[in-house]
Amino acid sequence: MxxxxxxxxxxxxxxxxxxxxxxxxxxxxxxxxxxxxxxxxxxxxxxxxxxxxxxxxxxxxxxxxxxxxxxxxxxxxxxxxxxxxxxxxxxxxxxxxxxxxxxxxxxxxxxxxxxxxxxxxxxxxxxxxxxxxxxxxxxxxxxxxxxxxxxxxxxxxxxxxxxxxxxxxxxxVGGSFFKLMTDAAEEMDSGCADRVRMGFAALEAASASSLQRAFGLCSPPLDLNELVLWARNAFVTVAMGNYPYAGELFGKGLQAWPLRAACRELHGHKPLESLAAAVGSYYNATGKVHCHNISREYRDCADQTGCGTADAAWGRSWDIEACRQIVYFTSTNNVTDMFPPRAWGLEELSQYCSGVWQIQPLSNWxxxxxxxxxxxxxxxxxxxxxxxxxxxxxxxxxxxxxxxxxxxxxxxxxxxxxxxxxxxxxxxxxxxxxxxxxxxxxGMPHTAELVVQRSVFGAALRAMVPPKTFEVSRSRSRKWDLEVKSISRDGQDCVGACHWVFKSTSRSIPTDLESRSMPLDPVELWSKTRSADAHSRPSWSVPSARPCALEQWRDKAPAKLESKQLLAGPSYWQSHGNGQGRYGCSAGHLAASTAPAAPHRHQTSRPSTEQASRLDRRGRWRDGASYTSSLRASSLFIGTLEEEQIRGRHSGPKFSPTAAKKLRDLTTVILTSR
Known part of the structure; x- marks a missing residue:
């Protein structure tokens, strides 16, 4: 398989x-x-x-x-x-x-x-x-x-x-495997799918002698269907092992991105010979195979993605499992995928399995x-x-x-x-x-470090996130944890992203995290717990805990709370009361800021000149507030990117809500342990 x-x-x-x-x-x-x-x-x-x-x-x-x-x-x-x-x-x-x-x-x-x-x-x-x-x-x-x-x-x-x-x-699996493989081929090389279709059409129309010559077969093919499956198997294999580096992973000296390599072999003028070259990029990657014996290089079986070669003993065992319990219906149709039509549903599978192993597939097992x-x-x-x-x-x-x-x-x-x-x-x-x-x-002791892995939107993300990591010592995390507890309501821990981060950076991190009913990473937490209304208080949706009143923290917060409006987006800065205050995490606290209230979450206006002028060229605040010195709210802002207008520096690019969502989906923000 x-x-x-x-x-x-x-x-x-x-x-x-x-x-x-x-x-x-x-x-x-x-x-x-x-x-x-x-x-x-x-x-x-x-x-x-x-x-x-x-x-x-x-x-x-x-x-x-x-x-x-x-x-x-x-x-x-x-x-x-x-x-x-x-x-x-x-x-x-x-x-x-x-x-x-x-x-x-x-x-x-x-x-x-x-x-x-x-x-x-x-x-x-x-x-x-x-x-x-x-x-x-x-x-x-x-x-x-x-x-x-x-x-x-x-x-x-x-x-x-x-x-x-x-x-x-x-x-x-049945309706998706060969379609997704076709999509991957198109991603590797635009037009690959159509060239594969033309190649197989030429294969089915060619004479046995032409096929033997084009594919380098040891003898003329006796079964056209077997030849089609053998050729299809080459694409299946390079698609599954489509890694970005060359090596001996397949024992055949495949080059980097082997699916792309196979697709590029199809750029020749003759469809049949081009298909043969693409198939040969797998079966004869070393160039040392004198001729191909199809019955030795491919085994047809219950699993239409293949069961290895005729000499592979494991293929029989897998054939049995694919007949009994690991049951997939992987048909091809030449429309949503690039291969000749071949039905492989319950009827075809049952006929094969009963004939070979006297087994009836358990399709709902x-x-x-x-x-x-x-x-x-x-x-x-x-x-x-x-x-x-x-x-x-x-x-x-x-x-x-x-x-x-x-x-x-x-x-x-x-x-x-x-x-x-x-x-x-x-x-x-x-x-x-x-x-x-x-x-x-x-429950292993660790220090929290924020790592932002950049996606295809890396250039914009680099403009938004400083290159340094954010580290919190264990001693400081314990201190912060106590501070959060000391200002909780009725002796109960406050809930929200900051408190979760402090708990996760502490030696006393609970080992049974699932009982807390919280998402595991900041991206999930922010997307699931933020308030939908930009002009209401945050409403943390954790079933087992009560939200703390933000008013409690006004007098106990650090004097400074500054975070990049460019990153935060209005869905993070939830306005309080008359809209004159903003709240967020800073240096271990949920705290109030005197900065201007954020615009409505759907407002797409640029940040004010005052806001933009306070950022230096590296995206830090000019007034001395440390953006990179400790684990701050900034480290969690990537989770608020969905449906937001995102910018880099004040002169940086602007993304549509759709692009912003892609950025959030493709960007990983994690707490890495040491």
């Missing part, structure tokens, strides 16, 4: 450096322990003894060493979280074969998601028996599904989960699992915006602890790869934010 068809050819299956191979005896059937056992392989960093969490990688459809070699982000996470990494191999894959290579019908009935999750739960219990510690499950693609299901099914064992590129909404994930907590879902699988992914945060991160410029499971000098900014931001949230959930 999803990932191993991309990775299996990629890495030499040698021992993973720094990891030790171990084995655990597992029941073949967890519902009947007397059924016998098999040896499950797992890889562990034997030298790690940091006392931190166990980072448990849920292996998916393939050899566990493949995933360990690829998923270097876990090494980085282990260093940041002082944890230990374990990679577990999925039953019926790699060397964890209950019946060897015997895939008889009586044996394959034990290849189910439930049995695999039970394997992982038993392994986690074994690994944590001698030392109690929190477990964070990781996984990508099918493994990302498994990590989220582990958190939902075994919440007492798995404290949190990171689910990368996991299409949990099975019903959404995923629904209760999806429901259990939706009511869980502490799961981070990441999805690349160039990944064709994102149509089935969790693309919106479901709660403060079911968080969705989108990665502009990201392909399939890109964020699990290790740091690379050519990484796009979005993936670096996503990785950092994953670590930030995990540290918060794990």
């Amino acid at each position: 999803l990932v191993d068809r991309v990775l299996q050819a990629s890495w030499l299956l040698s021992a993973v450096v720094g990891l030790e191979t171990r084995w655990l005896q597992q029941p073949i059937d967890h519902n009947s322990p007397a059924s016998g056992t098999f040896s499950q392989r797992y890889l562990v960093d034997a030298k790690a003894d940091n006392g931190g969490p166990l980072l448990f990688f849920c292996g998916n459809e393939g050899d566990v060493e493949v995933f360990a070699n690829f998923s270097k982000f876990l090494d980085e996470a282990a260093a940041a979280l002082q944890g230990e990494v374990v990679f577990a191999e999925h039953r019926f894959y790699g060397q964890s074969l209950p019946f060897g290579l015997d895939f008889s019908l009586d044996h394959i009935r034990f290849l189910t998601v439930e049995q695999a999750l039970a394997d992982y739960a038993r392994l986690i219990t074994f690994l944590t028996a001698s030392r109690q510690r929190k477990v964070v499950a990781f996984g990508g693609s099918y493994g990302g599904m498994l990590s989220s299901w582990m958190r939902a099914k075994y919440p007492s064992l798995v404290f949190a989960a990171v689910s990368s590129s996991a299409p949990l909404h099975f019903d959404r 995923f629904l209760p699992w999806l429901s259990s994930v939706n009511t869980s907590s502490r799961i981070i879902f990441t999805n690349g915006l160039l990944d064709p699988w994102r149509g089935g992914g969790v693309m919106q945060s479901l709660s403060s602890t079911l968080v969705s991160l989108q990665i502009p410029g990201g392909a399939h499971i890109y964020d699990l790869a290790g740091d690379h000098v050519d990484d796009v900014p979005g993936v670096r931001a996503a990785r950092q934010r994953v670590l930030t949230m995990l540290r918060l959930w794990l």
